[in-house]
Amino acid sequence: MGTNPAPGARGAAARAMGNFQLEDFVAGWIGGAASVIVGHPLDTVKARLQAGNGYGSTLSCIRTVYRRESVFGFFKGMSFPLASIAVYNSVVFGVFSNTQRFLSHHRCQEPEAGPHHVLSDLLLASMVAGVVSVGLGAPVDLIKIRLQMQTQPFQEASLGVKPRVAALGEQPAYQGPVHCIATIVRTEGLAGLYRGASAMLLRDVPGYCLYFIPYVFLSDWITPDAHAGPSPCAVWLAGGMAGAISWGTATPMDVVKSRMQADGVYVNKYKGVLDCISQSYQKEGLKGQDHLTRASFRYS
Template sequence: MEDFVAGWIGGATSVIVGHPMDTVKTRLQAGTGYRNTLNCIFTMFKKEGVTGFFKGMSFPLASIAVYSSVVFGVFSNTQKFLIQYRYGDSNDSGTLSDLLLASTVSGVISVGLGSPVDLIKIRLQMQTEPFLKANLHWKPRPKDLCHPPMYRGPVHCMTSIIRKEGLVGLYRGASAMLLRDVPGYCLYFIPYAIINKWITPDDVRTSSPYSVCLSGGIAGAISWGTATPMDVIKSRLQADGVYSNKYKGVMDCICQSYEKEGFKVFFKGLTVNTIRGFPMSAAMFLGYELTLEILKGDETVTSH
């Protein structure tokens, strides 16, 4: 249970740190009219003020904490099970293959909970995009330029999707998320464990906050940076449907995006993904490890 609780605290911490740049990332990937990351930030600030960067944060803060709890809990307990099964001692450090399998299981499980959470978060982040930009083929009437937001909040967003598309609608983009998260979590947990072990002296029992932040930040930057191409597709599929439906599935989204914007479209948000991945993941792992240390008391907190 300690791993689940620690994952919940770490998840809440990462949302607070990373949500503003996550909103920028979503606008860059699924929106239109932004030249680059800085242009997107300045445009959002000019039109929406500081509050625009925190659009849709209440739902992730409440839900991603639970989502992170499950991901970290599943990863840690899967790793312990594998080590116990293979070596007969759950305190053994395990091997790279144990880390790989535990990360893969976490990535698969994450989609079940994370897909609806991500969908609602992205819909709330995107609904402040001008209505005419949501559908490039739509010819606006004067009264439509002041089109009200589609969703009044996360609960209204969720019920609207279910009413319109059924429960399956909450899993729009889930296949793209699966293709993003399985390799993404492998490149999240494995670099963290390797880097943390490398920079922590052999005679030190517990990793220092500095070691945790540095290794967690680097792991997050690697994971989010390499996940960008499929993250673009996932974001577009999940943002699709606020005002119109353009994509039939993952391959259709890939083909349409490539035909209209070229190969560079798959790297939209790469800079902001990599930059935000560092502080967000550093906060995630620091919150996780410190909480775990407090909950376990004098018990040694091992690197996961």
């Protein structure tokens, strides 16, 4: 026979369960779906600049994609993110909000006291959200990148590696998201779906810390004390500033992630994160990040 928990412990557990809010997941789902629809064309340009060849600038990339593939080229690989990013966004934002709320109430242990934003709570909740984002988002990002990059001109001479297929660049390697998943699992196993996950982990854990923490404190700072919550204008302003801070620092590792995930459409060029960083630096140096930073558009 087990012993019954103390009344205080039962009350704390009940308050913790009561702090769980499904609305955070719903809001994340709506935001994720909207961001895919609006942001996918720019994300395609970002992926081409980060992992493609022959683009001198963002405008040059846009013109090249439009000339070669028409307007539909900007929406390559969109069906899979549209079906999955909404769920991914829902889980990430829901996990952050509920983890932060749980930590705050567990620390206060007073049902009447409203959750007070403490840096340690926000930091831990952001790190948990970052880890969850990699577990869910790495396969989504991989499929999206592979579909976006498979129409790229293949430059065999510049790579100096053995191709995986005979007719390189003559026809797309993947017929769609399902075929892409099946091909990766067949040729690389289930672990192949998490190619680039280590770089994504190094991007998302600090990236979400540098997004959620500034967002929370900025929205609190902008919102007058008399208001119960931030206004839509405060949310947009705080979200935009937090996004700029987060993505400005996450871009270098996002470049590495995109290149590792694009690697494997036709050839295997990189042995790992350090090898990708080393090759990228040797070929382009630090200045190679400039146009990639300007092209970055985070919607996941």
